[in-house]
Amino acid sequence: MLIDINPKLPMRNKEITKTFYLQKLGFKVFGNADYDGYLMVERDKIQIHFFEFKELNPKENYGQVYIRTNNIEQLYQAFINNKTEIHPNGALKMKPWGQKEFSVLDPDNNLLTFGQSLG
Structure with missing residues (x-):
């Protein structure tokens, strides 16, 4: 019966988060209400949802989302072309569990891992 999931992640500053996701990752704002x-x-x-948490210490934030894609190479290249910083330990590579993955951190240290099953 489950049909969808929309993770909720913390953010310190709505405008900074919005700018990052729209300009660096190619998202758009969902809905008409602000x-x-x-x-x-x-x-x-x-969809990814964010709630304001002004007191968040990014060094203590362990928010993580795993996002599946059907074209990991194209997505990775689009992020590189857009000068999106790839996580230092999250470069694009094949993992032992049969997923090709890469990761980025948003301004609040939420980890976004993108993966494609190639097995």
Whole structure:
């Protein structure tokens, strides 16, 4: 019966988060309403929601999302072309579990890992 999931991640500053996801990762704002302290973005078939947490210490934030794609090479190259910083330990590579993956950190240290099954 489950049909979708929309992770909620913490953000310290709505405008900084919005700018990062729209300009660096190619998302767009979801919906017409602008809720105070809340942001919803989407790209293709996924949404990520954010709640305001001004006191968040990014060094203590362990928010993580795994996002599956069907064209990891193209997505990775688009991020590189857009000068999106790839996580130092998250370069594009094949993992032992049969996924080709890479990762980025958003401005609040939420880890976004993108993966494609190639097995």
